[in-house]
Amino acid sequence: MQRDLHAMSATDYDLVIVGGGITGASTAWDAALRGLKVALLEKDDFAHATTSGSSKLVHGGLRYLVNGELKLVRESLRERRIWENVAPHMVHPLPFVLPTYGWGMKGPIVLGIGLALYDLLSFDRNWLSDDDKKLPGFRRVSKGKALDLMPSLRRENLTGAMIYYDCQMFAPERLCLECIEGAVEQGADAANYAEVTGFETQAAMGRGVRVTGVHVTDRMTGESVTVRGRVIVNAAGPWADKTMAMADETPARRLIRSKGIHIITRDISGANALAVQSAIGGHFFVIPWRGLTIIGTTDTVFEDDPDELGVTAKDITDFLAVVNDGLPGLNLKREDVIHFYAGIRPLVDTTPQEVPGVETGESAKDAEKKDSYNASRAAEVYDHGAEEAIDGLISAIGGKWTTSRHLAEQVVDLALKKLGKSAKCETHCTPVYGGDMARLKTYVVRAQKRHAHLAADVVENLVNFYGSRIDEVLATADERQGERETLLRRLGPENATIGVQVVHAVRREMALHLEDVVFRRTGLGTAGHPGVDVIGQAAELMARELGWDATTLAREIAETTRQFDTIPGAQREAAE
Known part of the structure; x- marks a missing residue:
């Protein structure tokens, strides 16, 4: 995989992708497998932001059932199985302990019904060739067994626990890179530290403009080039609305940026992950990983520039308070934190946009209090040509790690339609770069x-x-x-x-x-x-x-x- 922006500037591409996170990487991999000439550009390093700042889970989103998002849960569960198949060295089963309290909404009956539906929606979870990857159905364990598995659980009203299964990535940043390497192996070109600073456009027939390329600054040399393509895909994640603004000062879609921090500490949960509810900070996961434990994540609206993301000492102190509230027997201290990291979830803002002279019903105070925790993780593929007369530009916004492959499939389907071509998606049955093994x-x-x-x-x-x-x-x-x-x-x-x-x-x-x-x-x-x-x-x-x-x-x-x-x-x- 070689980096050559000058050669890329002299090549005409079918697809130019802006963003080297998992959405851009999956889109490049899919498009290259379908025979398109693809360029991928990333302003920093591949997988440097949201992609590597995740909880490292490939999961169906059990809590989305509460919001009635059955379609998203089913999509996620199907994609979980696909990732297990195409990336067997990267995606592995992970048992979760979900404690039950009392006999109400957090009790075994209600949670059992939810988990039964979760298992039903994942009816195809064991359509796998590797028996080690197969996921058992949920089961209930006693209060004593729950405390054996996790002694630090809150004991008041504890009635036992449910054990269910999802999956975990060994290294999300590597899996993203392997999608890019797979695309390059199929003829794509890629460059990191290549910042897109604007769009090249020309007048379109009839109305509006057509995007024909992107202006790129090489952050290693300071040189500028133009990379041209028949279709441009905005897959910039938390920067997607800023990328849209390069084509239109008023972006067609707004994002809610949700900051999530994680801390890494000693092994505290053995082989099992733990889903915990805290009275002061919502739910969080305790996740075994490489002999250590990841605890995460927070979910707060982040209104600063995404380039300024980081973890402060206060972030860690506040999150430790949440963790110790949810697991009062743990008593984690700052010195127990071995490492920490942060990521931004780019969520589609579905609140009504303000139109001059039209009352939206949303007060200024309400607008300041965007809810990132309850915002949908569903993705959107937006065709700027259809709605804004900016032809040749597609934006992939929102979504989650687990469903990134399917989001990319939808993007490439639309791109092919615009190009007047036809080819079937193959990423659901093609091993990623490095994934070609039986067991x-x-x-x-x-x-x-x-x-x-x-x-x-x-x-x-x-x-x-x-x-x-x-x-x-x-x-x-x-x-x-x-x-x-x-x-x-x-x-x-x-x-x-x-x-x-x-x-x-x-x-x-x-x-x-x-x-x-x-x-x-x-x-x-x-x-x-x-x-x-x-x-x-x-x-x-x-x-x-x-x-x-x-x-x-x-x-x-x-x-x-x-x-x-x-x-x-x-x-x-x-x-x-």
């Missing part, structure tokens, strides 16, 4: 035998991150004479990541900054600071590949380690 456990065992010169945990880690492509990664160690021994070493004694992963990320996966490798190619930093020595070794390997001088090397290390600190927020927090 994951069997593949891991065979890979460990094939690479017996490497430690078993190193090989398992490679399979987790690269799936069936691990031999291609390891082959990078043999590309230059004398590198093999060095590149097959661990970066740290307690770390399963080896040097070749860093070099492969630079040579094959478009990693341009140290944080690209640490957070989105290898996962070195996604579970907390891996240590100064580990980051230093990764930086040295990148420096040799990219020709960094001492100043650049020091800056890259500083900018990466800064990601492990909370952002300054004292003044803003004091004002609130």
Whole structure:
């Protein structure tokens, strides 16, 4: 996967996609599989924002049943199964413990009815070739068993628990990248750090304008180019309305941006996830992940620039209060937080838009209190040509990680219609880049035998991150004479990541900054600071590949380690 904006500016594309998160990545993968010539542009690194800032769940959305969103739940459950099939190394079953209290709305009868409907809507959940991926139906356990599973549960009125199943991603940022790599393998072109700054347009026949391309600034060099396409797809996630505004000063759709933070702590729940209700902060999940526990997420309206997103010390303190209220026996403290991260959910704002001279019925005070928690996670594919006379532009807005593949399918269907072409979607039955294997456990065992010169945990880690492509990664160690021994070493004694992963990320996966490798190619930093020595070794390997001088090397290390600190927020927090 090579980055070449000059070559892209000299190519005519069927589809130019703005945004390298999972929506843009899935759209590129789908379109390329259907034979379209595709370009993908991302202003930062691939999967740098919402895509990597998720709870790492692929789930049906049990709580959406309360809102009566049966169609969204069914769509999500179907897509959950598809992700298990096409990304077997990335998506795995996860049991959830749902405590029951009393005999009312939170009791076993009501929750049992809801979970029975959830299982009914996922009637196809076990249409899978790998038996290890199959999901059992829900079951009820006693109060004693519930406390055995999670001793910190609130005990007052506890009547037991329900256990149901959803799925979890090992590394959402890698799964997104694999969709992009799959698209590139089919002929697509992609570039990160390529910021779209405007649209190229021409007068359309009859009325309005036609978008014919995008103006792009190369954030690595400062150069500007134009990339042209017959259809442009806005898949910019939290920036989607800002991207729309480049074509029309009054965006056709508004977004509610919902900030969600997560904290990572020690293992507190074993193999089971836990769904908890807090009286002071809504529901949250306790999720086992790589031997640690993710707790998340918050859900608050975020009205600042999405580029300014971060986690403040107050964010963590406030969320710990919610967690300790929901799990009073846990008593988590700030020093128990190993790592933290944040993401923004881009939700479609369905409140009436103000029209001059027309009363909408929404007061200014109400407008300030957008509800992100109860806002729908449904997506929308918006054709600007049909409603605004801005032809050639499609926006994909809203949605959730789980349903991103299906959203992309709808986008490509519309794009093909505009292009006067026809081709069936294949992403529901095509393995992602690295997903071509029968049974994951069997593949891991065979890979460990094939690479017996490497430690078993190193090989398992490679399979987790690269799936069936691990031999291609390891082959990078043999590309230059004398590198093999060095590149097959661990970066740290307690770390399963080896040097070749860093070099492969630079040579094959478009990693341009140290944080690209640490957070989105290898996962070195996604579970907390891996240590100064580990980051230093990764930086040295990148420096040799990219020709960094001492100043650049020091800056890259500083900018990466800064990601492990909370952002300054004292003044803003004091004002609130």
